[in-house]
Amino acid sequence: MKTPFRQSLVDGEQAGMRYALCLPNSPMSGVRGERLGRRAGSSVDFQDYREYQPGDDLRHIDWNAYARSNQLIVKLHREEVQPHLDLILDTSASMNLPDTDKPAALHQLAALLATAAANARCSQALWMTGEGFQRVRNDTQPPGAWGELPMGGARSFEEAHGLLPPRLRRQGMRVIISDLLWPGDPLPTLRKLAEGAASLHVIQLLARTDATAPEPGNVQLQDTETGEMLSIYVDASIRETYRDTLRRLQQSWHNACKQTGAQLTTLIAEDLGQSLSALEEIQLLEPA
């Protein structure tokens, strides 16, 4: 780890001050707030008429309409909601890859998005993997109050989701930050995460060593999650094969995101500062 994670949170918070979360155009759900919701509420914006039903607030009866039609008609207004961001973090051991900026980048990126969400007056919830998905302590507070995220969970993202999925708010924005390096079809997991979401963004955060194969020579690879070892002689052909495999994995995620309406982008942890424009391109962030 090049910098302490707490410092990464501070850095992310500072970087996030320049951005605001780019809210989707579709109506959202949420607690009472400043954004128009998708349901009827108490804002000044007219939404619809409907027949009076017992229990309706008598103040909402359109008396003019009653005078014209002799029917009790209730005037509905759009509700005003506060948008919500569910930030789903992969804190499994693979995200805590030693000698890389991957865990620091995860902290920085989470802080950045949380700050940007705050700038967009969004509420937020942080979920992290462990024995199932758990809320990050003090996640409603600014990042500096989170403390370091506990990294190195033994469960992969998919396993944790299978054990205890996050309780995501409906019609909220959802952002997944993970290296997406787990076997199996990503579509089922992605479908569940996309269900009821106003938008879903998938950020693949890779270390540079994940994106590029090791240098040629004899290498003993150790899986940080399972501890499994693999001794291999890396040459040019092996490196090429590795790159092909990574490309196929990313393609499978791309296809899955396409099917679920999610946006996918890949960031390199060591180049995070220069890669934030990619988040603007997928309309996740916008200048504050």
Next chain:
Amino acid sequence: MPTITYPLAWLAAISLPLLAAIYFLRHRFRKQPVSSLLLWQMQKESREGGRRIETPKFPPIFFIELFILALLVFAALGPRWQLPHTTRPLIVVLDDSLSMSAGPAGQQPRDEALKLLNEILAKRDFASYQLIAAGAGPRLLGDTVPHPDQLKDQISLWTCTAHAADLDAALALARNLRKGDADVLVLTDHAPAETDLPPGRIRWEAVGKPRVNFAFVNAARTPHGAGDRCLFEVANLSASAATNTLRITAGQQVVYEKRLLLETNRTHRVTLPVPATMGTLRAELGGDALAGDNHAALVRPRRRQVRVQMSVTDTNLARLITETLASTGLRAPTNQPPELVIHQSDAPPAGREAWGLRLAPMPEKAERFTGPFVMDTTHPLTHGLTLPGIVWGANATATNAPGHLPIITAGNVPLVTTRTDRRGREQVTLHFAPTQSTVQDTPQWPALFWNLLHWRARAQPGLPENNLRLGAEVPYRPRGKTATLTFPDKTEQQIDTPSGEIRLPVKQPGVYTVVSGAQTNRLRESFAVNFLAGAESNLSAAVTDKWGAWGTEEEVRYEYASVLPYLILLALAGALAHLWMIARQRGRT
């Protein structure tokens, strides 16, 4: 096989393990944690068979570099390769005598010689290979072969049982085989007779060791009166004084037994009078380095007598001859059918087996010859005769008849002549005037008649002698057209005997039996062959050393050519391949 000019260059071979060490250190497995082995699935293998031991894998350029280094090290050694067209044939002369099997198994000179031969064959190639066993005479062990592996069958024929090793004859044969252009290797257990070896490319390798050995050097059994006299002579043929036990038996009966203490090269003689009826005597010595010369056997000698018919009209002369014949002890009591007729007629005697001794007619006044007498000393009739000082009366005008072989003459006057007639019978003519001679008063007279009867007796069917030395010819006159020879190991061999005398094939010591003829004419005889070769049993002179060489170092070098250019070319080709692979790898990465 290549030869090496600069052996010190082997030090350069250290670079090979150094290179391997460098690569090992550089290419040993470096640990690298990865987020997941998901992306390495194509390289993962099933672990159901247990954990596999991983060894560092070296890149191909390592092997190319190793190859180039090895070539350079080899080139630095200055290797020279044998050229096929300059390679010489090899002729190996193997001492086939018994002394090559002296000592315990595995340490015998034969074993050492084989070891040395294999070392030489492993070091150097030859155009062809030929083995000659040097026994009493040289013997080719097989055809010339192009490859040393093909010598195995021939080597199995090298038995080391001969009573002598005529290495000079074997070397002469080797020279004749290849006209002197071959490399000759002599494998024996003793030094050459002369320091200077015969001319030619001869390498003499002696692989013997002095050991303690007692041996029979003489054994004989001869009729003596009514009984036989036996002689055994034992020698200590070691380099130091030693003891041994001599034991002589006849069947189950121990005839003689004595513990011997002999100085080096001293002998011990045992003379035993035994009854003529006593069967085979066997003598045995205790164990020593050479077992083959520790046994001797003596069978009963055949008492040969000749049936003589007297047809001499001169009573005085007849009486003289009759008494002389009786004194030889070789005249048979009967004279029918006669084997020797002593007569005075001009015609040869009748009888299929009858030899004749014709007493030539003498004039009244015979000449008295006092010498010098000319004598064919190689003839059986003259064995032991010395005529100086005697007077021999004969016809001075007599001449040698055509077809007669003069045996004893006085100048040009024949005294004793022989002629072989058409039937193979010998007709002897004696010119002798007893009244003018003193020869009948000397020992030469009975000796002459003993020679005559002995000569006739040896021409009888059967064996002339019953106790022989190994290596001596065993003549045999069979009865009939076939003979059956039974060897000491009880195996039998049928031998065709078209006519006359044959030589029995005797190759090993022991007691043999030979049978010929049928039914009443059947002749069965036993004879003993003994290993009585003192020179061969003498292990005091055995030595391990070598003499001679296959040419000077310069000559040997001409048989080889330098392979340095080829090695350099190969190394350059390897370097090019190395460069190409490095360039290709850079392009891919």
